[in-house]
Amino acid sequence: MDFVNAIILLLNYIFIPALTYGSQLALGAIFVTLIYGILRFANFATGDMMSFGTMATILFTWYFQSLGVSLGVLPTALLAIPFGIIFMILYMLLIDKFVFKYYRHQKSPPVQFAMVSIGVMFVTQAVVRIIIGPADRRFFDGEKFIIKAREFKEMTGLNEGLALKSTQVITIFVTIVLVSLLFWFLNRTKTGKSMKAYSDNEDLALLSGIDPKKIVLVTWVIAGILATIGGALYGLDKSFKPFTYFNNMLPIFAAAIVGGIGNPFGAFLGGYVIAFSEILLTYAYKKFFMYILPESMEPNSLVQLLSTDYKFAVSFSILVIVLIYRPSGIFKGKVL
Amino acid sequence: MVGIFQSWNIALSIFNLCLISAVMTMGANIQWGYAGLINFGIMGYTALGGLAAVLISVDPVQEAWRAGGFDIIMSLWLIVVMVLVIRFVLKRFEKSKIRTYSIAAIIISGILLIRFSAEPGIEAIEAVDPAKTGFLGGFGLPIIFSWIVGALFAGGLAFIVGKVALGLRADYLAIATLLISEIVIAIIKHEDWLTRGVKNVIGLKRPAPYEVDLQTTDWFISLVEKFNSGKLSVIENLADRQAALNQLVIEGSSVFVKLCYSGLFLVVVIILLILTQKALYSPWGRMMRAIRDNEEAANAMGKNVVKQHLLIFILGSAIVGIAGAMLVTQDGLFTPGSYRPMRYTFLIWVMVIVGGSGNNFGAILGGFVVWFLWIEAAPISLFLINFFTTGIPETNSLKAHLIESVPYFRFLLMGLGLLFIMRYRPKGILPEKIEIK
Numbered sequence: 001m002d003f004v005n006a007i008i009l010l011l012n013y014i015f016i017p018a019l020t021y022g023s024q025l026a027l028g029a030i031f032v033t034l035i036y037g038i039l040r041f042a043n044f045a046t047g048d049m050m051s052f053g054t055m056a057t058i059l060f061t062w063y064f065q066s067l068g069v070s071l072g073v074l075p076t077a078l079l080a081i082p083f084g085i086i087f088m089i090l091y092m093l094l095i096d097k098f099v100f101k102y103y104r105h106q107k108s109p110p111v112q113f114a115m116v117s118i119g120v121m122f123v124t125q126a127v128v129r130i131i132i133g134p135a136d137r138r139f140f141d142g143e144k145f146i147i148k149a150r151e152f153k154e155m156t157g158l159n160e161g162l163a164l165k166s167t168q169v170i171t172i173f174v175t176i177v178l179v180s181l182l183f184w185f186l187n188r189t190k191t192g193k194s195m196k197a198y199s200d201n202e203d204l205a206l207l208s209g210i211d212p213k214k215i216v217l218v219t220w221v222i223a224g225i226l227a228t229i230g231g232a233l234y235g236l237d238k239s240f241k242p243f244t245y246f247n248n249m250l251p252i253f254a255a256a257i258v259g260g261i262g263n264p265f266g267a268f269l270g271g272y273v274i275a276f277s278e279i280l281l282t283y284a285y286k287k288f289f290m291y292i293l294p295e296s297m298e299p300n301s302l303v304q305l306l307s308t309d310y311k312f313a314v315s316f317s318i319l320v321i322v323l324i325y326r327p328s329g330i331f332k333g334k335v336l
Numbered sequence: 337m338v339g340i341f342q343s344w345n346i347a348l349s350i351f352n353l354c355l356i357s358a359v360m361t362m363g364a365n366i367q368w369g370y371a372g373l374i375n376f377g378i379m380g381y382t383a384l385g386g387l388a389a390v391l392i393s394v395d396p397v398q399e400a401w402r403a404g405g406f407d408i409i410m411s412l413w414l415i416v417v418m419v420l421v422i423r424f425v426l427k428r429f430e431k432s433k434i435r436t437y438s439i440a441a442i443i444i445s446g447i448l449l450i451r452f453s454a455e456p457g458i459e460a461i462e463a464v465d466p467a468k469t470g471f472l473g474g475f476g477l478p479i480i481f482s483w484i485v486g487a488l489f490a491g492g493l494a495f496i497v498g499k500v501a502l503g504l505r506a507d508y509l510a511i512a513t514l515l516i517s518e519i520v521i522a523i524i525k526h527e528d529w530l531t532r533g534v535k536n537v538i539g540l541k542r543p544a545p546y547e548v549d550l551q552t553t554d555w556f557i558s559l560v561e562k563f564n565s566g567k568l569s570v571i572e573n574l575a576d577r578q579a580a581l582n583q584l585v586i587e588g589s590s591v592f593v594k595l596c597y598s599g600l601f602l603v604v605v606i607i608l609l610i611l612t613q614k615a616l617y618s619p620w621g622r623m624m625r626a627i628r629d630n631e632e633a634a635n636a637m638g639k640n641v642v643k644q645h646l647l648i649f650i651l652g653s654a655i656v657g658i659a660g661a662m663l664v665t666q667d668g669l670f671t672p673g674s675y676r677p678m679r680y681t682f683l684i685w686v687m688v689i690v691g692g693s694g695n696n697f698g699a700i701l702g703g704f705v706v707w708f709l710w711i712e713a714a715p716i717s718l719f720l721i722n723f724f725t726t727g728i729p730e731t732n733s734l735k736a737h738l739i740e741s742v743p744y745f746r747f748l749l750m751g752l753g754l755l756f757i758m759r760y761r762p763k764g765i766l767p768e769k770i771e772i773k
Contacts, residue, residue, distance in 0.1 A: 042507035099755060111374060111506045115689060116758055118682055122751025125678070129744035246678075250518060253511045309526040316515040320500060323508065 006291035008160040012149075018279040019272070020168045020237055023175035026271025027230030028252035030182070030264045031223050037199040037262035038219045039100065041113030046227075047249035048124040051242045052091060053228030054235045055132045057084030058139045065141070073143040078170070081232050089224035095120055096220055104216075121246075128242050136241045140167065167237040178229060179268055182222065186264065191218055199262065251278070254315035258322050260329025270330070274315050282308045345587070348594035350711050355601035356662050358703030361687040362608055362696060363655030369694030369768065370621065371648045372628035374510045377497065379680035380517030381653045383524055383672065384493055385486030385660020387531060390474055390670045392482035393541045397473035400464045404529065405472065407457025411450045418446040461529040471532045480543050482661045483604070490657025491650045493520070498649040502642070517681065525672045537670040544596035550589040557581070560588040597666055604662065605700065608655060612696045624648060625694075678747070683710065686754050692764025701766055709753070713746035 028050060035043045043049075060080035070076050099120060103113055146169055149161025186192040191214070198205040198215045206212060231245065238244075255274045259266025284304040306314065322329060360378065367373045422439055429435045461472060493516075501512040524531050531537070550556045561568065564584050571577045615621050627634040627641050635641050664670050683706065691702020718739065725735045757764065 042510065044510075099759075102759060112758070112762075114374075114507055114510060115685070116755065118685060119751045119754035119758060122678075122682070122686075122747050122754065124751075126744050126746075126748035126751060129747065130738075130741045133741065134744070247518075250511075250515055254515070257508065257511065307526065309522050310519070312515060312518045312522060316512070316519055319512065319515065323504060323512075324500075 002291045005158055005160045006288050008158060008162050009288055009291065012160065012162050014276075014279050014283055016164065016168055018276045020171045021279070022272035022275030023171050024230055024234040024237070024271075025248075025251055025255045025275055026268045027175060027178070027226050027233070028248065029255035029259065029267035029271045030179070031226040031230065032252055032256040033259070033261055033264055033267040034219055034223055034226070036256070037264075038195060038215060039104070039113075041110045041117065042253070044114060044117045044249070045121040045124055046252060047246045048121050048128065048242070049088070049092065049223075050227045050231030050234075050248070051128050051240070051245035052124055053084050053088035053224070054231035054240050054245070055128050056087035057081050057228060057232045058132065058137065058235070058240060060084055061139050071142065073166070074170075075140050075142040075167070075236060077139055077141075077232055077236055081229060084232060085225050085228045088228045089221050092220045092224050092227075093217070096216065125242065125246065132242075134242055136239050137235075138239045140236050142166065165237070167233070171233045171237055174229060174233060178226070182226075182264065185222075195219065250312060251275075251315045254319045257319055258329055260331040263329065263331050266329055266331035273330070274318065277318055278311050278314045281305045281314050282311060344591050345594065348591060348598060350708060352594060352597050352601060352666055353663075353711075354704045354707045355598065355605055356659050356666065357684070357687060357707040358605055358700040359601075359608060359659035359662065360656050360684050361691060361699040361703040362605075362612060363652045363659065364684050364688045365652075365691075365693060365696065365699035366612065366655065367648060367652035368688055369692075369699070370616065370624045370628065371645060372506075373502070373645060373649055373652075374506050375513050375649070375652065376510045376677075376681055376685075377513035377517035377520075377653075378656055378684050379675050379677050380513075380520035381490040381493065381656040382660035382663065382680050383517075383521055383675045384489040385482075385657035385662075386664040386670050387524060388486035388489050388657070389479055389482040389540065389661045389664035390531065390537050392474055392477050392485055393479035394474035394537065395476040397464065397471065400461045400472050400529075403460035403464055404457030405461075407454055408461070408472070408529070411454040411457070414446065414450050414453065418442065418450075458529045466535075471529055471537075478543065479541050479665050480600075482665070483658050486657040486661030487654040488657075490660070491654035494650040494653035495646070498646040502645050502649060514677065514681070517677070521672065521675050524675075531670070531672060534673045536672070538668070540664065540668045540670070542593075542668060543600060543665065544593050547586075547589040547593055550592060551585050556589065556592070557585055560585050563588075601662060601666075604658065608658075609696055609700065616696065683750065686750050688764075689754060690757050690764060692766040692768060694768030695764070695766045698764050698766035698768075702764070705765075706750070706753075709749060710746055713749045714742050717745035717749070718742045 028046060031050075032043060032046055035041065035046075057077055057080045060083040061075075061077045064070070064076050064079055069079065071079055099116060100113070103116060143166055145163060146166050147162060147164040149163040152162045153159070186196060194205065194210045195215055195218065197208070198210055198212065202212075205215075234245075234248070251274050252271075255270035256267045257270070258273055259268065259270025261267075282304065286304075360382065363381075364375065364378055367375045421442055425435060425439055425442070497513065497516055501509055501516070504512060525533050527533065528535070561581060564581075568577055568581060568584075571580055623634070623639055624644065626637075627639060627644055631641055687702035687706040688699060689702075690706055691700070692698025721735070721738050721742070725732075725738070728735050761767075
């Protein structure tokens, strides 16, 4: 029985949160990797673009709530996400037209693109803060739990409860659907294949009659969808605060690089690698050992490898190890 | 200008921060403008400089040393031993899987050992009067020394970072340095025994006199009297005159203290400017430009690119470390929670790009212009909002919302400024000038 308790404990505090967090990171990482593979620069405005998309979603959620529209047990935000996506895509296209297009035509080096994206980061951050303010906001409504910890305990008679939040299920479900659609699009449709070709060898792709304008447009559209959904899911699960979104850029970049930058599937897995290692290394295992070890061997300390304050250190160490031993990431980068 | 519109006091504090920003910008400019190395870790080096100011100037906390000093010193020794063992293994054995795994094992067991040996010490130190101290304190030396020590700290970190990360591609290097600076901040925030963490260290010693002391010093009062003799002689009543003089002395004392800081900072800026200008036009500077513009060709000419990159990375970071120590000296307090990447990394980069990378005068100009705009953006945008919405009543929700979010217009201004400069003057306001002799 103790063994089952221990398993439930790990499921509740490590596996499910990590899976959720990993899905959110994975969406962001695919966004980074797509921009890197096709537009060829590291986008430092990633976190802030996600917060812009989330902001649009929140505004629409408030609007729907004021109209009295709701999805019952599901959060209203799900209804608002498509509208948020439209706004996000429009904003991205606007930025691309006025900022990035010029440098693309100049064939500027990637470093210059990165600098420009910092300018975009400043502007986006200002826009988000001016419109919605820097405060912490929750926009979740509907049924909070699918399984409550207490109900689970009563149902199974175990000591440990398993709580399953509806946002966690929604996050994982939406991520799976979205990512499968994305891979279907990239591997099976003509546009997707031409995107891969463009990422692989630009000149050759242009020679064979691929329209670069269309490729760039489609890339931004996909990026807008990923950024908004990733950001909104993170906001639903935790809360929306522009500064947190800016900070999330670091694990997202780490995930993209670990998976091999330019490779969407690698970025997808990279998100889970980063999330699981962050949570596994910063979790206090005291209770877990109390269940599986005999009473005489119970640990006194928290049995925590790293305090939670060093989350960044985990992503960075993984990044360094991967870069030293496999410079192109776990999966080879730049194949899209 | 601000001196006339607002007050000399504010003008001088902006000027001092402009000088500090100029030093930071020069550090970043050396790395980016001379050598083309991208360093997004400026925040980390600034914070290390600030840490140096604390460690140098604060008086040692004897009780804490007695309580846990031994454990901490033992752990430091353990770290040294660990590094030496790893070096030994690296030198003695051929590269192989076993070596890699054994190094990993040494690092992991070393970290565990250090954690176990340091934990009681850390707890004991943090328990010593936590409301006031709860940390080891420093060496009780004059704070000016910390400017050099800050440079050493930052240079030391840059050495480690450079060894690990400098081989990376430009955009990877940017991300890696950004992550490292976040880790440095995390360590400073949470290792309370060293830095008091988010409890902040306040009341650091000053290299300049205190306002309260000045206000009772005779020569200072007579100095203020002399400066304002015209204004004072207008007042007939003796009592009123004394009151006016007192008011002037209080104002004058804070201006005087700020002037002292400005003098000290100016000396640093001028020394650094002379050194960097000399370096830029020396054979070494020429070599750095050659490496920046064509790494492979420079390598083929027999220049050691890796070594030079490391050197310039350390030098630039050390200058940023000086600036960090200067900043804490000026404020007289160390608040780890206030280190944010927008303010300490990306803003400095805006300064470098706007001022003109590769040009030291450009860096200083960028530091001044950008910092001035950063501070004055809120008043300017408030004025503009009021100007454009004069017809709209105060109660209008849109206007109220705009006025409420005035502080964030500075981000907008910085972003737009950066984008416009990158587009229409990609070399900055003062572009790099190379004299061919």
